Amino acid sequence: MKFNLNFNDIPDNYLFAEVADRVAAYTKAHPDKKVLKLGIGDVTLPLAKEVIKALHAAVDEMGSAATFKGYGPYEGYEFLRSAIKDYYAETGVELALNEIFVSDGAKSDLGNILDIFSQDNTVLVPDPVYPVYVDTNAMAGRKVLFASATEQNNFLPMPDYSVKADIIYICSPNNPTGAAYSKAQLKEWVDYANKSGAVILYDAAYESFIEEKSAVKSIFSIDGARTCAIEFCSFSKTAGFTGTRCGYTVIPRELEKDGMNANRTWLRRQSTKFNGVPYIVQRGAAAVFTPQGRKETEQNIAYYKNNAKLISDCMDELGIWYTGGKNSPYIWLKCPNGMKSWEFFDYLLNEAQVVGTPGAGFGANGEGYFRLTAFGSSEVTKEAVSRIKNLLKK
Amino acid sequence: MKFNLNFNDIPDNYLFAEVADRVAAYTKAHPDKKVLKLGIGDVTLPLAKEVIKALHAAVDEMGSAATFKGYGPYEGYEFLRSAIKDYYAETGVELALNEIFVSDGAKSDLGNILDIFSQDNTVLVPDPVYPVYVDTNAMAGRKVLFASATEQNNFLPMPDYSVKADIIYICSPNNPTGAAYSKAQLKEWVDYANKSGAVILYDAAYESFIEEKSAVKSIFSIDGARTCAIEFCSFSKTAGFTGTRCGYTVIPRELEKDGMNANRTWLRRQSTKFNGVPYIVQRGAAAVFTPQGRKETEQNIAYYKNNAKLISDCMDELGIWYTGGKNSPYIWLKCPNGMKSWEFFDYLLNEAQVVGTPGAGFGANGEGYFRLTAFGSSEVTKEAVSRIKNLLKK
Numbered sequence: 001m002k003f004n005l006n007f008n009d010i011p012d013n014y015l016f017a018e019v020a021d022r023v024a025a026y027t028k029a030h031p032d033k034k035v036l037k038l039g040i041g042d043v044t045l046p047l048a049k050e051v052i053k054a055l056h057a058a059v060d061e062m063g064s065a066a067t068f069k070g071y072g073p074y075e076g077y078e079f080l081r082s083a084i085k086d087y088y089a090e091t092g093v094e095l096a097l098n099e100i101f102v103s104d105g106a107k108s109d110l111g112n113i114l115d116i117f118s119q120d121n122t123v124l125v126p127d128p129v130y131p132v133y134v135d136t137n138a139m140a141g142r143k144v145l146f147a148s149a150t151e152q153n154n155f156l157p158m159p160d161y162s163v164k165a166d167i168i169y170i171c172s173p174n175n176p177t178g179a180a181y182s183k184a185q186l187k188e189w190v191d192y193a194n195k196s197g198a199v200i201l202y203d204a205a206y207e208s209f210i211e212e213k214s215a216v217k218s219i220f221s222i223d224g225a226r227t228c229a230i231e232f233c234s235f236s237k238t239a240g241f242t243g244t245r246c247g248y249t250v251i252p253r254e255l256e257k258d259g260m261n262a263n264r265t266w267l268r269r270q271s272t273k274f275n276g277v278p279y280i281v282q283r284g285a286a287a288v289f290t291p292q293g294r295k296e297t298e299q300n301i302a303y304y305k306n307n308a309k310l311i312s313d314c315m316d317e318l319g320i321w322y323t324g325g326k327n328s329p330y331i332w333l334k335c336p337n338g339m340k341s342w343e344f345f346d347y348l349l350n351e352a353q354v355v356g357t358p359g360a361g362f363g364a365n366g367e368g369y370f371r372l373t374a375f376g377s378s379e380v381t382k383e384a385v386s387r388i389k390n391l392l393k394k
Numbered sequence: 395m396k397f398n399l400n401f402n403d404i405p406d407n408y409l410f411a412e413v414a415d416r417v418a419a420y421t422k423a424h425p426d427k428k429v430l431k432l433g434i435g436d437v438t439l440p441l442a443k444e445v446i447k448a449l450h451a452a453v454d455e456m457g458s459a460a461t462f463k464g465y466g467p468y469e470g471y472e473f474l475r476s477a478i479k480d481y482y483a484e485t486g487v488e489l490a491l492n493e494i495f496v497s498d499g500a501k502s503d504l505g506n507i508l509d510i511f512s513q514d515n516t517v518l519v520p521d522p523v524y525p526v527y528v529d530t531n532a533m534a535g536r537k538v539l540f541a542s543a544t545e546q547n548n549f550l551p552m553p554d555y556s557v558k559a560d561i562i563y564i565c566s567p568n569n570p571t572g573a574a575y576s577k578a579q580l581k582e583w584v585d586y587a588n589k590s591g592a593v594i595l596y597d598a599a600y601e602s603f604i605e606e607k608s609a610v611k612s613i614f615s616i617d618g619a620r621t622c623a624i625e626f627c628s629f630s631k632t633a634g635f636t637g638t639r640c641g642y643t644v645i646p647r648e649l650e651k652d653g654m655n656a657n658r659t660w661l662r663r664q665s666t667k668f669n670g671v672p673y674i675v676q677r678g679a680a681a682v683f684t685p686q687g688r689k690e691t692e693q694n695i696a697y698y699k700n701n702a703k704l705i706s707d708c709m710d711e712l713g714i715w716y717t718g719g720k721n722s723p724y725i726w727l728k729c730p731n732g733m734k735s736w737e738f739f740d741y742l743l744n745e746a747q748v749v750g751t752p753g754a755g756f757g758a759n760g761e762g763y764f765r766l767t768a769f770g771s772s773e774v775t776k777e778a779v780s781r782i783k784n785l786l787k788k
Contacts, residue, residue, distance in 0.1 A: 001560040001593040002512035003654040007662060042464035052457040055674065056450060062638065063446040069637040070436035104498060104669070111667035115533060118396035135666045139509060166395040199395040243463040243673045244456065260397040268401060272529045273505035275498070279637045280449065281672055 006141040013131050015361030019345070026349055036384040037355045038311070038372045041175070041330075043240045045303060047284070048296035051239065054287035058280040069279040074270045076102025076248070080282045083289035084248055093220045099252055099263060101270065102277050102285075106205045106234035106247045111136040113201065113230060113249070115273070116265045117167060124165035126157055128176055128362035128369075130203070133169045142167075149365055155179040155323050155332065159192035168193060170219075171203035173210060176362045176371045177332040178324015180215040186222050193228035199255065199262075200229040205247075208238040208301055210327040218250075226252035230262065237329065239288045239297045246277055246285040304329050307381040308374035314385045318392050329374040332359065336392055344370050352387040400535040407525050409755030413739070420743055430778040431749045432705070432766045435569070435724075437634045439697060441678070442690035445633060448681035452674040463673040468664045470496025470642070474676045477683035478642055487614045489644060493657060495664065496671050496679075499641045500599045500628035505530040507595065507624060507643070509667070510659045511561060518559035520551055522570055522756030522763070524597070527563045536561075543759055549573040549717050549726065553586035562587060564613075565597035567604060570756045570765045571726040572718015574609040580616050587622035593649065593656075594623040599641075602632040602695055604721040612644075620646035624656065631723065633682045633691045640671055640679040698723050701775040702768035708779045712786050723768040726753065730786055738764050746781040 019039055027035055047055075061067035075081070081100040088095050103109040110132060119140050125133045127146040137144050145165060147157035155177040170189060173180040181189075193200045202219040210217055219225045231250040235241035255262035277285075287293045312325030315333055322333035335344035341358035348354045348370075359369030374381065413433055421429055441449075455461035469475070475494040482489050497503040504526060513534050519527045521540040531538050539559060541551035549571040564583060567574040575583075587594045596613040604611055613619045625644040629635035649656035671679075681687045706719030709727055716727035729738035735752035742748045742764075753763030768775065 001591055001651060002515055003652050003656075003659065004510055004512050005652065005654075007510065007654065007659050010662065010666075044459065044462070044464070046459050046462040047456045049457065052453055055453040055456070059446055059449040059453060062441045062449070063443065065438065065440050068438070068440040068634075070438070070634075071636045107669050108667060116398055116401065118398050121396055132666055139663070139666065197395055240462075240464075242465045242669075245669060245672045257395060258397050258399065260399070260401065262397075265397065265401050268404065269533070272404075272526055272533065273502060275501050275636075275639060278639045278672060278675055280674065 004139065006139050009141075010135050010138045013135075013361065015131075015357070018361075019355065019357060022346070022349065023355055033353045035349070035353045035355060036376075036380050036387070038376055038381065038384050039355045039357045040375060041373055042242050043237065043375050044377060045240055045300045047240050047244065048288070048293055048300065050290055050293040050296055051284045051287045055280055055284040058283035062280065072276045072279055072282070074274060074276055075267060076100070076277060077279070077282050080286045083286050087289055088218060088220070091217055091221060093218050095220070095250060096253065099250055101249045101251065101266065102282060103247045103249050104245045104277050105236060106203060106232040107132055109247065109249045110201060110203060110232050112269070112273070113266065114140055115269050116262060117199070121166035122164060123167045123169070124163065125169045126171070126174070127364055128155075128359060128366035129169070130171060130175045131362070146363070149177065149179075151321065151334065156181055156185060158185065159188055161192065164196065166198050168198050168200045169203065170200055171205070172216065173206040173324070173328035174330075175206065176330055176357070176359065176366070178328035178330035179332070180210060180212070180327040182214045183216050183222065186216050186219060187224075190219070190222045190224045190228060194224050197257070198228065200225075202229050202231045204231050205234040206237055206328055207233065208297075209305065209329055211305075212327055215327050220250065220252070226254045228255065230255065235285050235288060238301070239285070240300060241285070244281055244284060246281050303378065304374045307376060307378055310381050310385045311372050311374065314389055318389065320392070325374075331372045331374070333370050333372065335368050335370050338368070341367055341370055348388070348391070352384075352391045354384045354387055398533065400533050403535075404529050404532045407529075407755065409525075409751070412755075413749065413751060416740070416743065417749055427747045429743070429747045429749060430770075430774050430781070432770055432775065432778050433749045433751045434769060435767055436636050437631065437698075437769050438771060439634055439694045441634050441638065442682070442687055442694065444684055444687040444690055445678045445681045449674055449678040452677035456674065466670045466673055466676070468668060468670055469661060470494070470671060471673070471676050474680045477680050481683055482612060482614070485611055485615060487612050489614070490647065493644055493646055495643045495645065495660065496676060497641045497643050498639045498671050499630060500597060500626040501526055503641065503643045504595065504597060504626050506663070506667070507660065508534055509663050510656060511593070515560035516558060517561045517563070518557065519563045520565070520568070521758055522549075522753060522760035523563070524565060524569045525756070540757070543571065543573075545715065545728065550575055550579060552579065553582055555586065558590065560592050562592050562594045563597065564594055565599070566610065567600040567718070567722035567724075569600065570724055570751070570753065570760070572722035572724035573726070574604060574606070574721040576608045577610050577616065580610050580613060581618075584613070584616045584618045584622060588618050591651065592622065594619075596623050596625045598625050599628040600631055600722055601627065602691075603699065603723055605699075606721055609721050614644065614646070620648045622649065624649065629679050629682060632695070633679070634694060635679070638675055638678060640675050697772065698768045701770060701772055704775050704779050705766050705768065708783055712783065714786070719768075725766045725768070727764050727766065729762050729764050732762070735761055735764055742782070742785070746778075746785045748778045748781055
């Protein structure tokens with residue numbers, strides 16, 4: 001037996017482990033100090049009451065022979081796919097039911113989708129980036145190129161026709177930078193992909209945080225996207241499903257090449273390597289789209305966005321350059337006084353007992369930047385913001 | 395972009411679609427006739443009351459900020475892994491907690507585990523076989539060899555030292571044949587794997603149906619297995635989780651080669667391409683191991699095994715050769731009067747309105763054989779058995 005030696009080439013990323021270690025060391029040395037964490041990307045609000053109600057009802061169904069559900073459809077139950085279809089229709093995006101695949105999360109499918117593509121593809125990912133894009137391709141031995149995201153392009157890199165890429169990752173609103181592409185900018189990426197025969201893997205996990213009309217919720221609102229794009233969505237940040245696990249992937253029927261069809265090939269992959277998402281969880285996810293479910297989840301998103309505003313207002317007041325906050329739960333700021341990412345991390349931890357995430361951990365271009373998240377409680381966010389103000393006003 | 399052209403080499407398997415088509419055609423032509431289905435591999439009894447109780451309690455936890463669970467550990471919560479560890483200890487198999495990985499089902503991990511192995515491995519699967527073993531490797535472009543399972547070896551093929559295989563699939567009790575290896579037989583496979591540096595992917599999804607002391611519940615009860623085997627288990631058939639999705643994979647720390655460790659490599663794979671099983675589902679799975687949960691799930695298994703006995707007793711009475719039934723929910727029988735698999739399927743459907751699964755659908759060696767399952771209701775099974783008796787007694 002031979003192991004997959006590509007695993008040896010996966011870049012080690014100790015980002016969050018290193019953050020945890022430094023926080024632990026500080027807390028041990030200063031047991032009296034209260035440390036506030038704005039570093040995590042996990043949600044803190046409980047599931048919406050309407051979702052809880054639906055989960056309980058589904059559990060009861062599983063307890064009676066008459067309503068018990070065994071194996072479900074690989075692509076997900078129609079009741080959930082119809083609700084997703086209607087959600088897209090609200091913004092003018094018409095999908096067929098068989099273009100929607102329920103998943104156990106955007107992260108899983110962003111990795112699993114690579115099964116349907118040859119190893120012999122060149123991958124283009126932005127830098128800084130969510131590490132999963134790079135790691136999943138490194139595992140498969142694919143060549144990875146980086147699109148440089150910098151302050152100059154507001155961390156929204158645009159197509160470079162001199163670069164030949166086959167698989168292009170776009171995350172908008174972006175993790176970690178919070179930057180969101182406009183319709184016009186995404187149109188340029190779609191045209192580039194169609195011209196060069198590339199596929200865009202569009203990570204829309206944060207679409208529900210978008211408020212600006214100009215920003216795009218679905219890449220399928222862009223003309224030409226149906227021949228070049230696959231979209232990955234998640235209930236994790238929209239409805240607090242990080243521990244409940246549900247998402248969906250949209251693959252238009254027009255995405256074809258070499259006599260193969262992406263939609264049919266993915267269904268074949270799923271029917272062979274996946275057995276669907278728990279019925280109970282799919283019922284909970286469907287409840288997110290009911291009027292009451294929408295109302296409650298939107299309140300939760302408003303709560304997080306209010307935290308984001310507290311943080312971005314603070315940056316405005318301090319005159320610190322940043323992206324995100326507006327259409328995103330992330331605020332990506334430039335470390336003050338030319339500090340490096342880890343330098344600012346230590347400074348903030350030692351002087352204000354506030355924990356964030358060093359931008360350098362997301363890629364070379366992240367050096368000198370820092371990520372704060374809006375997923376904490378409003379109380380913690382308020383106190384952290386005032387501590388940051390007092391520290392950096394000096 | 396280039397698709398993965400290996401998908402074109404996946405053998406088409408229309409088995410269950412073809413079964414459904416023929417049944418639909420018959421029902422349309424004979425709306426008056428009551429068709430009894432003993433073909434499905436899905437369970438029919440609801441989840442145990444103790445599991446339902448645990449699921450409800452977990453749903454409530456997700457509804458309150460104080461007890462809400464976000465991202466969980468990639469390898470599963472310790473409360474579930476400890477319960478699994480204790481379950482193994484009952485049969486004298488000692489595992490470390492970090493050797494147990496909670497999954498969303500044996501099928502998923504049986505396919506996903508291939509990520510950690512090079513494409514350049516030769517795979518050995520029994521024929522007849524659960525199609526997923528072949529299809530997942532065909533997708534990755536691996537060479538697949540078959541170990542011939544026949545009436546002569548009681549559908550339990552043994553190692554052939556003239557065959558060089560790197561990855562060996564063993565499913566015991568077997569799907570579709572229901573045959574289960576003895577300790578002595580599995581010891582031969584373990585020795586073969588260790589001598590040839592191969593890995594055994596051991597599918598133990600049906601272990602809870604084992605009653606004979608000589609049959610093996612876990613391959614880790616065999617000396618030497620810790621250096622050559624990975625075990626895949628599931629709550630699907632044990633506790634009726636086919637639509638609730640939970641299983642577990644055991645990777646001993648001693649499984650190493652080329653300076654790589656299977657256990658660590660799998661954790662790296664999971665942390666990159668998976669975000670764990672829903673907290674709610676893990677709580678439900680843990681309840682299966684409580685005294686009351688054990689009692690209830692064992693009652694369900696006894697119910698199915700009683701169905702299996704009805705079927706095997708009928709075969710004994712008719713003098714029809716078969717495997718399975720005893721340690722398995724499947725009865726694999728030799729079609730009477732030298733009929734071919736589909737011939738017998740049509741005969742049984744037309745003359746007795748009983749539906750089973752043609753063995754030919756599971757591989758070349760399945761031709762002339764037929765699978766009946768014990769997962770139906772006891773009423774349906776009783777009536778089907780008496781119809782089969784009346785038809786074949788003639």
